[in-house]
Structures are given as structure tokens and as C-alpha cells.
């Protein structure tokens with residue numbers, strides 16, 4: 483693998499829908515500073531879906547909020563870094579400017595969609611409201627568009643004037659997706675969008691999202707802890723640990739040519755479908771306390787491959803290909819010569 487400390491974009495700037503560089507976000511609380519994102523880099527080329535995978539507390543949702551420019555401040559502070567949406571820098575935008583960008587350029591489906599709907603407003607009105615706000619059109623013009631959106635997500639017109647409580651969980655999720663897509667955003671961020679659904683409905687919703695992504699030619703950021711969802715819908719994967727991407731690659735790179743011990747640990751903790759009686763091997767220990775990040779590689783207290791250097795020095799980035807990189811001392815040729823191990 484080649485070392486490349488300078489973060490190199492896999493594609494030219496103008497072909498990226500999302501381009502995050504060295505983003506650092508902290509929450510400064512009475513109990514101490516929470517280091518939520520510690521230099522995250524994330525690029526999504528136009529029309530592609532990237533899965534952001536990791537355990538709870540790794541920084542996945544903070545990344546989604548940062549892209550929407552919705553980090554609550556205080557206590558949240560964007561310490562450094564940049565976020566470009568379609569080539570446009572967003573971190574210095576005013577709230578008024580962001581209101582236009584949200585919905586038109588980027589939309590987000592939040593972790594708990596069931597509570598995102600207004601219980602006292604019929605579902606079609608909730609979609610019309612979004613369209614009217616962004617397109618500055620009248621209710622008479624927005625109604626047919628809203629009905630079309632509902633049909634597109636599989637909700638018949640004769641149910642459009644019903645209230646959220648009259649819908650099942652899966653149907654409510656479809657309404658949320660219709661609202662998120664109402665203004666045809668270029669980038670859709672979906673934060674654990676199927677967590678609250680049972681497995682059959684989850685599969686239907688994922689199928690629908692895949693179809694809509696193709697139809698609208700959107701890019702998508704799928705935030706999830708579930709590698710099963712990643713394999714269903716993503717073509718790129720970024721594995722996040724302690725607010726940093728520790729391995730990035732295509733679906734094949736991550737699933738077939740796994741490099742990082744943490745990614746390996748995520749796979750080992752999944753049930754083995756061919757041998758359901760096999761013992762699960764969860765990653766030992768817990769995510770580090772985000773107010774006290776370990777020195778060196780933050781995964782070292784949990785890593786079965788850890789070497790002396792791992793506790794002292796943060797690993798550099800090593801590239802196996804343009805899109806597949808890893809941050810781990812196992813791939814540093816100097817470390818390998820002095821006793822490191824490389825997974826073939």
C-alpha cells in the first residue's frame with residue numbers, strides 16, 4: 483500500500499456531490515469537551531451511494547447534522563475543516579441561505595422518522611408545505627405534485643388526506659421519504675432509516691429507496707450500523723471509528739478485501755448464516771470515552787493486532803487503490819519490517 487498523508491480526492495471536485503475535508507466538531511459541555519469528529523474526510527461522487535458504518539457514538543449522526551449545517555450551537559462547535567455540496571461551501575452560509583439549500587440541494591431522513599410527522603396535519607398537506615416553501619408556489623399548484631410524490635412512494639391518492647396515526651410504521655416512513663424528496667435534492671442523507679421497521683417492511687423501504695435514487699439520479703449518504711443494509715444499497719463504504727474514517731473503499735473492497743482490524747471486527751460480530759450455531763465474536767471493550775480520546779490509534783485498546791507504536795502514534799493513511807484506503811500501522815512498511823502483521 484502507498485502512504486499518502488495528503489488527502490487526495492478520488493475524483494475531480496466538480497464530479498463530487500459531497501466533499502468533506504478534515505472536519506472537526508466538538509461539543510463543549512459542563513462535563514468536558516466531547517470530541518465528536520476528529521478530522522473526518524468523506525467524498526461522494528455524483529449519483530453514488532456511500533454507506534457510513536460504525537458503532538453507536540462513532541460520529542455518524544454528527545456527520546449528517548454537520549452536512550445539514552444543523553450542529554446545535556452551543557454546545558457544538560465546528561473547529562475546522564470544510565464541507566462542499568455540489569462544489570459550494572456551506573459552513574459560512576447564513577440560516578436564511580441554508581433554508582434554501584436544505585430541501586433543494588440536500589435532505590435528511592432523521593433517525594426517528596415516526597416522530598418527524600405532525601400528528602394533526604394530513605400527510606398530503608405536510609408534503610405541500612415543503613413544496614410551497616421551496617418552490618414559492620400556491621397550494622393549487624403544489625397539490626398535484628404532492629399527490630404524485632405520495633404515489634411514487636406507494637401511497638394511493640385516496641389516503642392522501644389521512645393523518646399520520648392512520649398509517650402503519652412502514653407507510654409513515656414512506657411519507658417521510660416523500661417529504662425528503664419533494665424538492666428533488668441532489669443529496670439524500672438517510673440516518674438509520676429502517677431501524678424502527680420489521681425486516682419485511684425494511685426490505686420494501688430499501689428497495690424503494692434504491693429505485694428512487696436511480697430515478698432522481700441522486701447521491702445518497704446511508705448512515706447505518708447494519709452491514710446488511712450497506713450490502714443492499716451502497717456502492718461505496720466508509721467505516722468510521724472515533725470520528726474518523728479508518729477504512730474506505732468500494733463495497734467489494736470492504737467486504738472481500740477487508741483491511742482494517744476494526745472493519746474485520748464488525749464482520750466477525752455478525753451471525754454466520756452458513757453456521758448459525760457458531761459463536762458470535764463481538765469486538766472486545768467499548769468505544770473510547772469521547773471526552774478522553776486515547777493517544778495513537780484510538781482503536782488500540784480493543785485491537786488484537788496492536789503493536790507498541792499503536793499506543794503512541796496515530797497511523798497515517800495507506801492506499802491500496804484510488805478508492806480503498808486504511809488508517810492502520812499494519813500497512814506501514816517500516817512497522818511491518820519490525821514485526822507488524824498484514825492480513826493477506
Ligand code: SF4
Pocket residue numbers: 742743744779780781782783785786787788789792797809810811812
Ligand atoms: Fe490495530 Fe494498530 Fe492498526 Fe490501530 S493501528 S487498528 S491498534 S494494528
